[in-house]
Amino acid sequence: MKIGLLTGGGDCSGLNAAIRAVVRSAIQKGDRVFGIQDGWKGFLEGKNVPLTLEKTSGILPLGGTILGSARVNPLKVRGGIEKCLRHFRRLKLDVLISVGGEGTLRIASVFSQKGMPIICIPKTIDNDTWGTDYTVGFDTAVQIATDAIDRLHTTAESHRRVMIVEVMGRHAGWIATFSGIAGGADAILIPEEVFEIKELCRIIRKRSRRGRKFSIFVVSEDARIRLSNGRILKTPLKKDEYGDVKLGGIGELLGRELQKKTGSEVRVTVLGHIQRGGSPTAFDRVLATRLGVAAVDLAHQKRFGVIAGIDGMRIRVLPIQEAARKLKTVIPEFSQIGRIFFG
């Protein structure tokens, strides 16, 4: 077979592990693999490079993607869909394996409907892809955020401060939930619910009465807090000119409120892009490798238009259309766990 391979959207840890798995698995079956460079942008431009054992040697522990990525959406480019279909035919590809998140799924869904044989591997630090327990890059992001919370804990305790940690997670609070539980946060604020400022103040005061003169709050970048006057505090809608690092986001806004209302010393840390990069955890490497191998297997079984996810210990295959239709938000069990540890 002739396989096209691209990594789309924001980068995360584990992409190279997935690339290596696809290439090794395909070559073992006698296939050839062509890497599309810079994600969907490269697909629009027909940029590609043959991938060999040598080119993918030693990349397993490395963050980023050797194929590059870019936040370009061919559906939003005039004539983009036709261009991509033309390049696909010109390269005589039998299948396109695309490693991506929400945006990539939606693009793949359209191409699949246009008849292009396509298979998706879910990756995003946000873990909000439907049809898989975990997405590639999530576990690493959680580990990085947890390491940061561990560090902030000792400072919070020594200085008797409230520490706010703003983590990524636009539509789903998975990173905040997992790193908040793992880091022992005293409150976890996710986009799925609206939180009351007076409830947060109460946690700080209740802890203080127990002699715990510090608190750690983990906040998703898109969390919302209701003030006493009913107004909703959230990251300003106007996007920052740099794109997705929203300086002066919800973390800072919440910090000002809490300091004003409780008199506690508050400090804010915005983790930002370090959540996306660097060497993947063992969990992410195993996940990426399994999904990469599964994608090639699916290609040989001619099961196109699907996404290869994980369900417990087994591979789960779902139509792209179905996975693209909804987001996987945090399940209620976790909110309950959060409440046990509040205060």
Place this chain on the structure above:
Amino acid sequence: MKIGLLTGGGDCSGLNAAIRAVVRSAIQKGDRVFGIQDGWKGFLEGKNVPLTLEKTSGILPLGGTILGSARVNPLKVRGGIEKCLRHFRRLKLDVLISVGGEGTLRIASVFSQKGMPIICIPKTIDNDTWGTDYTVGFDTAVQIATDAIDRLHTTAESHRRVMIVEVMGRHAGWIATFSGIAGGADAILIPEEVFEIKELCRIIRKRSRRGRKFSIFVVSEDARIRLSNGRILKTPLKKDEYGDVKLGGIGELLGRELQKKTGSEVRVTVLGHIQRGGSPTAFDRVLATRLGVAAVDLAHQKRFGVIAGIDGMRIRVLPIQEAARKLKTVIPEFSQIGRIFFG
């Protein structure tokens, strides 16, 4: 409720996270928790200590167990079962939550049949407990082994050596499989199969022909290798006087054979106890916390004689008898993955 809590068997990372979750969750529901010290040994002796929010504060990121553990089996002590039942009644416990592996499950199974209300939380670095995708401590052990393999990779490549890494895993090769895939091992030898020495030599030679003058082999402590004369190479049956660190184990034996047969420079590293200790990964902390919370929930639902495991993203509850009956060994999909990356 009055809850007894113990950690049994060999220690691993994440036990303190489970203890903290049980205590916090129980206290929030108005329960009292008594920690049984030194595992089943303490249960035999009736040693216990009340556990409070204060006593479990700050233990989340710590390895080991504040309750202590010991490798004592009450079923093998004369009158042990009766002693334990007596202590359980004397303490007026409503339930015993025991965090343990295979051995603990078998003990719990007997006590459960004798009418003791008991709930198990699966923990073992080996991940061989039936009824759960993952056991507490496994992810941390895999991460430690993967970090070690990453380090050995650079030495192997610089010196053109064959590096053998012996990891734990007595009956199931999960640590070897996951860390081998995550570390990019060239062969993964697990107890579930018998491997051929000539196949292993072939991998080294094939890689050498491709210009890859080094190899990394990950070996479970109980792996078996068939020599050309049909003899099976394995860790000597005679247990070392220290207990479970078997000096001169399969890693060393295999190293000697490979050096003799291929002429390559071979080095052996036995990871040993570092796989059991230290701060747990975020994954293990979340898992331990969820299972701890679930165990208290089950106690309040009076669902006794069960083990609280994880199935994908959800809690899975299974009768102890069923979980104690079999071991979860490595599923065939992983052997297939291993083969793709061999050589």
Place this chain on the structure above:
Amino acid sequence: MKIGLLTGGGDCSGLNAAIRAVVRSAIQKGDRVFGIQDGWKGFLEGKNVPLTLEKTSGILPLGGTILGSARVNPLKVRGGIEKCLRHFRRLKLDVLISVGGEGTLRIASVFSQKGMPIICIPKTIDNDTWGTDYTVGFDTAVQIATDAIDRLHTTAESHRRVMIVEVMGRHAGWIATFSGIAGGADAILIPEEVFEIKELCRIIRKRSRRGRKFSIFVVSEDARIRLSNGRILKTPLKKDEYGDVKLGGIGELLGRELQKKTGSEVRVTVLGHIQRGGSPTAFDRVLATRLGVAAVDLAHQKRFGVIAGIDGMRIRVLPIQEAARKLKTVIPEFSQIGRIFFG
């Protein structure tokens, strides 16, 4: 002897290692140690607690300080000096060992002149204390910043971005210099010099011509950049109401300029408080232990009014007055190294 011990100023990793070393060393010599809580604030209030082997057991690998700290300056409190001297006499202390940075040195200098027997151990993540090669906490801060730069590298490369990392370092650029060299930064901007914006744009363009479509800039929080119109870009003087986390600092300002001038996609990460916390590196633990032991030795030699620093492999003792007089800024050799790697 009766030894008072306090940790002053902002916290950092390694304080507990220093506390443990003082206590163990003193107890072995038959001394008693009293911990002053919450830094100079506690000294003003006469708050103290006896420190024992048990109380300092297990604290070596922990960040923060079990004694607490606070940013209170007794010299700026009415009657503060007298209060402190009175508490010192009332406690019948033979010596005060204070672990602190620049501020603590200046306070200690005044108390020493007033006749109080005092010995200082230098700690600050900024490494700007005169009279020692390294201060406690610096190596850990550098390691954390380097880990972050490693992570950002892969994202920068995958997305072809300019990544700006803002690190701490108010008067001296040591963290930026060391982490910038260790992380392979393409420019290192420290407070000791003024940098030209056109020089920074040139680096980005030159790298781009060589096919390196990304760059990493490490910036000290107090770095200054000269714009084409001669204006100096720096962190706004007006202090943020939270204290030392200056939101919208030099990193962000520089990012906006570079994006405007080069058209490159720029992302900014402000590391903030994670540089101060968490488990210290081995280097910081050894340094803190050595200085703690040395401080007790000096006390027994009645060498008061001094700071115990490190000079190569040996302990160096300097009068507090001398060390308090100047700051140790980055030596020129390092700027030269930086230039070699620019672009």
Place this chain on the structure above:
Amino acid sequence: MKIGLLTGGGDCSGLNAAIRAVVRSAIQKGDRVFGIQDGWKGFLEGKNVPLTLEKTSGILPLGGTILGSARVNPLKVRGGIEKCLRHFRRLKLDVLISVGGEGTLRIASVFSQKGMPIICIPKTIDNDTWGTDYTVGFDTAVQIATDAIDRLHTTAESHRRVMIVEVMGRHAGWIATFSGIAGGADAILIPEEVFEIKELCRIIRKRSRRGRKFSIFVVSEDARIRLSNGRILKTPLKKDEYGDVKLGGIGELLGRELQKKTGSEVRVTVLGHIQRGGSPTAFDRVLATRLGVAAVDLAHQKRFGVIAGIDGMRIRVLPIQEAARKLKTVIPEFSQIGRIFFG
């Protein structure tokens, strides 16, 4: 200038950082650099490869050496010295920069006396090179050993065991000393002294009486212990057929004795080759970079026959002959520190 560059002896972390620094610094000065492959073995065979910015891009955080290494001594090969001198002339090199330890220094000393312009950069995990505070690779080895001791601590405490950690360090106990202090070991056994078994038993018993039912001992691979009958326990002289991994070394021998004599449960961990590999610490990267830059500076100043070391914060230059003459063993101050923490 035309610079030859080789890495000799056992590998360690930070070699690639040194290579990168030499190449970048040299190219900036208009020089050309030729990498000699596989250490002195490659020099004997005249194997070399031109080194460019591209070839050294991205190697800073990687362990190992892109040039390869081998334990071959040209002084012990018939006609080896002449062969090397001939290759040096044939390549028309102006200087050879060799990154190595004790063995490399002795070889360099001979070549220097024969008139070859040569400059050394000290590297060895053992830190036993004369003329420098620290050697490249030492800090990383110490950090790895400290991380391992941290992990073993929690297991030791949970199971009330004596844990023995055998670390590298053939002639000097620097790794044991630094990691032992950093990891809070209860005894540190180095090759520089002979230790008494009864003293070690006394530590275990004394701690046990204080309620500390566990101990951690760090042992250099060449430590010696005197038994009650006067016999000296040490790693068997007969070298293992694999080379430097001595299975059944002093760690195991000591473990058997202590278990026999104290009745405590003892476990032994031999860290082995993981101390040599993987990503270098920030400290090692800065050190390697500084020494690499200094070596090129020295070449341009025509200061040949020297070693570039570190003395506090400054570069120190010493004649190779002098540095090759002695080993830097652990200074007495550290033994004193060790004793404070014993038991």
